[in-house]
Amino acid sequence: xxxxxxxxxxxxxxxxxxxxxxxxxxxxxxxxxxIPIVDENDQVIxxxxxxxxRDASPSxxxxxxxxxxxxxxxxxxxxxxVHTIHPLDFVEEIAAIFYEHEFACLPVVRNNKLVGMVTExxxxxxxIQLTGTNVQSSQIExxxxxxxxxxxxxxxxxxxxxxxxxxxxxxxxxxxxxxxILVFRFQTMNPLPIIEDLKAADYEVLxxxxxxxxxx
Amino acid sequence: MNKEQAAFIYSEAxxxxxxxxxxxxxxQRVVMTKELLEAEGQLKENHLIKPRTATxxxxxxxxxxxxxxxxxxxxxxxxSQEEGWKFGLGTEDTPMxxxxxxxxxxxxxxxxxxxxxxxxxxxxxxxxxxxGLHHGFKRKASGFCIYNDGAVAIKYIRENYNLRVLxxxxxxxxxxxxxxxxxxxPEVCTLSIHETGRYLFPGTGNINERGLKTGYGYTFNxxxxxxxxxxxxxxxxxxxxxxxxxxxxxxxxxxxxGVDAHCYDPLTHLCSTMKTFEQIPLLARRLAxxxxxGRWIALGGGGYDIWRVVPRAWGxxxxxxxxGEIITxxxxxxxxxxxxxxxxxSLPDDWHDASDIYQKxxxxxxxxxxxxxxxxxxxxxxxxxxxxxxxxxxx
Numbered sequence: 268x269x270x271x272x273x274x275x276x277x278x279x280x281x282x283x284x285x286x287x288x289x290x291x292x293x294x295x296x297x298x299x300x301x302i303p304i305v306d307e308n309d310q311v312i313x314x315x316x317x318x319x320x321r322d323a324s325p326s327x328x329x330x331x332x333x334x335x336x337x338x339x340x341x342x343x344x345x346x347x348x349v350h351t352i353h354p355l356d357f358v359e360e361i362a363a364i365f366y367e368h369e370f371a372c373l374p375v376v377r378n379n380k381l382v383g384m385v386t387e388x389x390x391x392x393x394x395i396q397l398t399g400t401n402v403q404s405s406q407i408e409x410x411x412x413x414x415x416x417x418x419x420x421x422x423x424x425x426x427x428x429x430x431x432x433x434x435x436x437x438x439x440x441x442x443x444x445x446x447x448i449l450v451f452r453f454q455t456m457n458p459l460p461i462i463e464d465l466k467a468a469d470y471e472v473l474x475x476x477x478x479x480x481x482x483x
Numbered sequence: 484m485n486k487e488q489a490a491f492i493y494s495e496a497x498x499x500x501x502x503x504x505x506x507x508x509x510x511q512r513v514v515m516t517k518e519l520l521e522a523e524g525q526l527k528e529n530h531l532i533k534p535r536t537a538t539x540x541x542x543x544x545x546x547x548x549x550x551x552x553x554x555x556x557x558x559x560x561x562x563s564q565e566e567g568w569k570f571g572l573g574t575e576d577t578p579m580x581x582x583x584x585x586x587x588x589x590x591x592x593x594x595x596x597x598x599x600x601x602x603x604x605x606x607x608x609x610x611x612x613x614x615g616l617h618h619g620f621k622r623k624a625s626g627f628c629i630y631n632d633g634a635v636a637i638k639y640i641r642e643n644y645n646l647r648v649l650x651x652x653x654x655x656x657x658x659x660x661x662x663x664x665x666x667x668x669p670e671v672c673t674l675s676i677h678e679t680g681r682y683l684f685p686g687t688g689n690i691n692e693r694g695l696k697t698g699y700g701y702t703f704n705x706x707x708x709x710x711x712x713x714x715x716x717x718x719x720x721x722x723x724x725x726x727x728x729x730x731x732x733x734x735x736x737x738x739x740x741g742v743d744a745h746c747y748d749p750l751t752h753l754c755s756t757m758k759t760f761e762q763i764p765l766l767a768r769r770l771a772x773x774x775x776x777g778r779w780i781a782l783g784g785g786g787y788d789i790w791r792v793v794p795r796a797w798g799x800x801x802x803x804x805x806x807g808e809i810i811t812x813x814x815x816x817x818x819x820x821x822x823x824x825x826x827x828x829s830l831p832d833d834w835h836d837a838s839d840i841y842q843k844x845x846x847x848x849x850x851x852x853x854x855x856x857x858x859x860x861x862x863x864x865x866x867x868x869x870x871x872x873x874x875x876x877x878x
Contacts, residue, residue: 403625403659403685429575455576456618456626456656456684457507457750474682 270361271354273393274375274383280305283312283342290320290341301372301384304345309380313345316371320344351376354383358393365390399434404452407462410440410471413447421449424464430455448473489804490606491530492593493517497613499586502578507750508627512789513612515822516797522815525802532600534593534613542591542630544638545664547622551584554629558584571624587629590614594632595639597780602644602735607777608768608804612797615739615784617658618685626656626684633739633782634664637671640735646778649733650674651724653763654741654784655751657688657704661739667698672731676720678744678753679706690861700868703727705861708850709752713759715851716744719858720759721766728770730865734778736771740764741784742796746841750787754844756836760796764803779804790826795834810834 279293280303290302294317304313323344325334351374352361361373365387375383395401411417418435425432431454440446455461465472498510520526542551553570556562557579567573590613597609611632619631637648650665650673652658658675665671680686694702705723707716728736742760744753764781771779781800786793795814802810813833823830844850 400680400686403687405684406682406686429573431574452686454625455574457576458684459507459749460505460575 268358268393268397269354270352270356270358270375270385271383273358273389274354274385275389276383278303278374278381278384280381281315281341282306283340283345285341286337287320287323287339287341287344288337290315291324291337294320301386302341303349303374303381303384304341304347305381311349311351311374311376311381313342313347314349314372314374315341315345319346349374352385353377358390361385362390397434398436399452402433402452404433404454405456405458406450406452406474407458407465408473409449409451409465410473411447411449413440413445417447418449420468421465421470422451424461424468425451425453428455428461428464430461486604487530487606488608488806489530489801490532490597490600490609491517491520491526491801492534492597492600492609492611492613493531494534494589494593494613496586496589497534497593499582500590500613501586502580502627506578506627507787509787509789510613512786512793512797513783515789515794516612516801518821519794519798519815519818520801522818523798523810525798525805525810530805532596532609534589534596534611536585537588537591537595537630537632537635541595541635541639542588544642545621545631545634546619550622554587554624555584558582570622571620574624576627577624577629583629587616590616591630591632591635594636594780594782597782598636598640601778601780602640602646608771608779608781610781610801610804612783615654615741615782617652617654617661617739617741617784618656619660620663625660627785628660631660631664633658633737634661636737636780637661637665641668641670644735646734647731648672648735648737649728649731650737650739651767652676652739652741652784653720653744654739655744655748655753656683656741656785657685657706658739659685659687662688662692662702662704665698666702667695669697669701671698672701672703672727672733674703674705674723674727676705676707676716676723678709678711678751682709683751690857693864700864701731703861705858707753707854707857710754710844710846711744711850711854712754712844712847713756715854716753716755716759717762719854720763722858722862724766724770726862726865728774730869733774735775736767736779738764738767738779738781739784740781740797740800741786742793743785743787745786745788745792745796747788747792748786750785754841756838756840757795757799757834758836761799761803761809761835764800765807765809768803768807790822790828791831794822795831799834 300317372386434452436450438448593611594614597611600609614632616628618626619628648671652675657677688704744755746754
C-alpha cells in the first residue's frame with residue numbers, strides 16, 4: 268500500500284509570516300494538531316503543532332482580550348527542518364518512521380511541493396483496514412508449521428467451501444520459529460464445516476473452542 | 484371483538500425457508516415449539532393467526548429493487564453464481580434454493596401480520612417465530628438471512644403508524660442488518676446484546692457504533708465476552724434494556740429473540756442456560772406494559788440446537804407473552820416421545836436446565852468484570868444526556 272492511497276490531500280497550511288493567532292484559529296476550527304508552514308512555492312519550510320502554539324500562548328489564568336504574544340509571526344516558533352515523505356513510499360516503511368522518531372504527523376512532498384499529510388490516526392485507521400475487523404466476518408486461528416506452501420494449502424480449504432476470505436494475518440507462534448499462526452477473517456456465520464475440514468487435514472485450530480470446550 | 488392477550492403467527496409453510504439438509508438454519512424448530520406448547524396446553528386454536536405474504540413493495544421499504552429482482556431470479560433458478568456473489572447469494576451461508584423469494588416473503592409477511600395484530604389492537608403482544616432475520620442488508624443476503632423482516636416491519640410501522648420503535652436484539656450475533664438500516668434515524672432505537680466480534684460473526688457491534696447524524700445516540704451495542712454465563716448476561720440485559728427504554732421512551736417494542744446464546748448452541752461461545760431465556764421475555768413484557776401500553780412484537784432469530792434449546796426457550800417466550808409467567812416442571816411426555824425418535828441427542832426432561840450442564844468456566848470473574856465495565860461505558864451516554872437534560876430543565 269502506498270502513501271498516496273492513505274494521505275489527506277486537503278491540507279491546511281500557513282505562510283511563515285502568518286501570526287500565531289491565525290494558527291490557533293485554524294487548529295481549533297479544523298480540529299487538527301499540526302500545520303505545515305510553506306513558502307510561496309509550496310515548499311515545506313517548517314511545521315507547528317498545537318503544543319508549539321499553546322506554549323506560545325498566554326496562560327488561561329491571564330486576563331485580557333488582546334495578547335501581544337499571539338501577534339508574533341509563526342516562523343518564530345515553527346520546527347525545522349521537517350521530516351517529509353513521498354507519495355510513493357510504502358505505508359509499512361512510514362509506520363517505522365512514526366515509531367522511531369515519535370512523530371504524530373508527516374507532510375507528503377512531491378517535486379518539493381506539499382501534496383498531502385499523513386497522521387498517526389491515518390496510520391491506525393489503515394492498520395484496522397488491514398486486519399479486516401471492520402467488515403462482516405468470523406475469525407479463526409490456525410497453528411501451522413513454518414514452511415513453504417502452507418498458506419495456499421490452508422486457504423484452499425476456505426475456497427472449497429465457497430467462503431470468501433476478507434483478511435489474512437500471519438503471526439509468530441510464541442517464541443517457536445518452527446511454527447506460525449495464521450489468522451483468517453472470512454465471511455460466514457457458520458465456521459463449523461471449515462473447522463472440521465481443517466482438523467481433518469491435521470491442522471491445529473487454536474480458536475474457537477480450544478480454551479473451554481462447550482457441551483462436553 | 485375481544486382483545487386477546489397474545490397472538491401466535493404460524494404457518495407450516497415457514498419450513499419452506501430451507502437452504503439444504505446440512506444447513507444449521509432449520510425452521511423445523513418452529514413446528515417443534517408449536518407442538519410443545521400445544522402439548523403443554525398453552526397454545527389454542529384461537530391464539531393462532533396465519534401469516535400473510537409480504538409484497539415486493541413492502542420488501543422495497545428497506546431492500547434495493549435490484550436485490551429483490553436477483554432473489555426472484557434465484558428463486559426460479561435463473562441467477563448465475565457470478566451474478567449471485569455481489570448480492571451474497573449462493574454462498575455457504577445463504578445458498579440459492581427454489582422458491583426462496585416466496586418463502587422469505589412469507590417470513591416477512593408473518594412479522595407484518597404480527598405488527599398489524601398488535602397495532603390494530605387485536606392482541607397486546609404478537610409472536611412470529613419464523614422471523615428475526617437480522618443479518619439481511621439493503622442489497623445483500625448474509626448470515627442465513629435473505630429479507631430482513633424486522634427492518635421491513637420497523638419501516639412499515641414508521642410509515643403507517645408513525646410510532647417510535649425500540650428494537651431489542653438478544654441473539655448471540657450482532658443485529659447488524661437492522662442497525663445499518665436505521666443508523667441515521669432518531670425515531671428508531673436499536674439495542675443489541677451479543678458475543679463480541681473478536682471471533683464471532685459478523686465481527687461488528689462495538690460499543691462505539693452509536694449511530695450517525697441525527698441518529699447518533701439511538702444505536703446501542705453491548706458486546707459481551709465469550710463464555711459469559713446467566714448471571715452476567717442478565718445483569719447486562721436488565722440494566723441495558725431498562726435504561727435505554729427510559730431514555731428513549733418508545734411507543735412500541737420489537738424484540739428479536741434469537742436463542743443461540745445457550746451453552747449448547749454449536750455456533751457461538753456464550754454459556755447461558757434456560758434461566759436467561761426465562762428472564763428475557765419477563766422484562767420485555769414488563770417494559771412494554773410500562774412504556775407502550777403493552778405493544779410488543781417478538782420475533783425468532785438464531786438458535787441452532789433445535790432439539791434441546793429452541794423449543795423450550797421459545798416456549799417460555801410465548802408463555803410469558805400469554806400469561807406473564809414461565810412454565811415449570813417436566814416437559815410433556817407425548818412431545819418428548821415423538822421428537823426423541825428424530826433427535827441425535829437425548830432431549831431434556833424439564834423446562835429448566837440443571838446447573839451442571841457445562842464445564843465450570845475458569846475465567847468467570849474476569850468475564851463478569853469485563854462485561855460490567857463495558858455496560859457502564861456504553862450506558863454513560865444516556866446517563867450524561869439525562870444529566871444534561873435535568874440541568875437544562877431546571878434552568
